[in-house]
Amino acid sequence: MFRSIPLLLVILALCINVALSAQAPDITLKDINNKSVTLSDLYSENVVLIEFWSTTCEPCKKQLPKMQALLDKYGDKGLVVVSIATDSARMMSKVKPYVNGNRYTFITLHDPDQKAWKAFHAPAEPYTIVVDKGGEVAYVHIGYNPGDEYEMESVVVNLLGIEGTWKKLTD
Secondary structure (H helix, E strand, C coil): CCCHHHHHHHHHHHHHHHHHCCECCCCEEEECCCCEEEHHHHHCCCEEEEEEECCCCHHHHHHHHHHHHHHHHHHHHCEEEEEEECCCCCCHHHHHHHHHHCCCCCEEEECCCCHHHHHCCCCCCCEEEEECCCCEEEEEEECCCCCHHHHHHHHHHHHHCCCCCCCCCCC
16 A cells, blocks of 8 residues: 555656646636636636635635635736536536625636536646646646645746735635
């Protein structure tokens, strides 16, 4: 068992390196208002932070306010935040009330068939990807621990080419 752990870490590192050098997938999904959104339309002029999550994922629920804080802070500078809800078709009815109830203003897309999940090779929730203005995957992050948002903010600020304040985003 323990002998296979280093091999698994090497394989994971290789997968992340491949993901980082790749063009972001061009996927079209429906948003919570049933409007089609094509991700490549967002890549061309913006830094796009994509967050895979579900209503049953507690770490996801802790990270979403941080994503909203990043959007509030950098949205007018070229950041677009897209949350992709991976809830099953049966659970999808809970997504819109959850998003609206928390007053999230980022784009929220449905992925009940895991089309985007598979295209981005998402290993777990929450899964965060930052795509640069050229449409290339610049950053990936698996999971959420308090403080992860500072690293994400650093990546976003660097890709936007602006100075960051590095202050605590939310409580």
